[in-house]
Amino acid sequence: MDRLVDIKNLKKSYGRKIVLNNLDFSISRGEMVTITGKSGCGKSTFLNIVGLLDKADSGEYFFEGETAIKGAGTMEKIRAEKIGFIFQSYCLLDNLSVMDNILMPACYNNIKIDRKFRKKIEEYLEKFNLKELSGTKTKYLSGGEKQRVSIVRALAKEPSLIVADEPTGNLDSENSGIIFDELKRISHLGKTVIVVTHNGEVFSNVDRKYRLCDGVLKNE
Numbered sequence: 676m677d678r679l680v681d682i683k684n685l686k687k688s689y690g691r692k693i694v695l696n697n698l699d700f701s702i703s704r705g706e707m708v709t710i711t712g713k714s715g716c717g718k719s720t721f722l723n724i725v726g727l728l729d730k731a732d733s734g735e736y737f738f739e740g741e742t743a744i745k746g747a748g749t750m751e752k753i754r755a756e757k758i759g760f761i762f763q764s765y766c767l768l769d770n771l772s773v774m775d776n777i778l779m780p781a782c783y784n785n786i787k788i789d790r791k792f793r794k795k796i797e798e799y800l801e802k803f804n805l806k807e808l809s810g811t812k813t814k815y816l817s818g819g820e821k822q823r824v825s826i827v828r829a830l831a832k833e834p835s836l837i838v839a840d841e842p843t844g845n846l847d848s849e850n851s852g853i854i855f856d857e858l859k860r861i862s863h864l865g866k867t868v869i870v871v872t873h874n875g876e877v878f879s880n881v882d883r884k885y886r887l888c889d890g891v892l893k894n895e
């Protein structure tokens with residue numbers, strides 16, 4: 676199998692609190708896995724490290740076989756080009772429209788915003804029931820709408836790795852199903868998907884399920 680991410684002996688503490696304790700994790704292209712665990716056990720901490728937003732205190736991280744934490748800018752470059760985030764708190768810019776929020780990462784990652792790119796976004800907006808809201812500032816959206824916008828933003832740049840923190844936390848079962856189907860479809864296209872979720876019913880058909888407990892990932 677074509678390994679995308681390989682992590683060994685990861686450790687992360689905040690003060691005296693050990694959150695990740697010699698954690699090992701690996702995932703191949705086209706795989707989709709879920710992670711559950713009690714509130715505060717370290718799921719977001721782990722996702723932020725996998726997504727190269729944050730650094731562990733120690734351990735090894737290989738992305739596409741190369742160490743991801745070397746020299747200035749390596750983490751940032753991989754993150755910008757290859758990783759799409761769906762955050763627990765959405766991280767949208769309130770005063771920008773839905774469309775501008777989605778285009779924003781493309782602007783600072785030097786992705787050309789041409790007709791093809793816009794068409795893809797329009798298709799996503801339609802798929803996620805957001806078409807009518809394209810010009811609306813995100814501060815006026817409901818929680819579930821914001822969640823869907825943040826998902827379209829992550830998918831638009833077609834990253835190799837999608838890291839999603841409770842992507843259906845604010846959605847009804849119909850919209851949750853749409854999100855799952857889309858993430859599943861993308862994984863079949865060779866993208867890798869890591870999802871933190873408590874929605875085991877919607878996210879039942881995945882390659883592996885983990886529980887984060889005592890600082891390590893255990894198979895469910």
Ligand SMILES: Nc1ncnc2c1ncn2[C@@H]1O[C@H](COP(=O)(O)OP(=O)(O)OP(=O)(O)O)[C@@H](O)[C@H]1O
Pocket residue numbers: 689694712713714715716717718719720721763
């Ligand atoms: N920057 C930080 N400084 C200090 N402590 C932190 C920091 N970030 C996280 N923590 C602590 O680390 C632990 C793990 O937090 P994390 O956000 O990863 O949990 P989680 O599993 O995502 O929880 P939830 O399910 O509630 O989102 C928590 O006890 C939290 O208070």
Ligand SMILES: [Mg+2]
Pocket residue numbers: 718719720763840
């Ligand atoms: Mg969290």
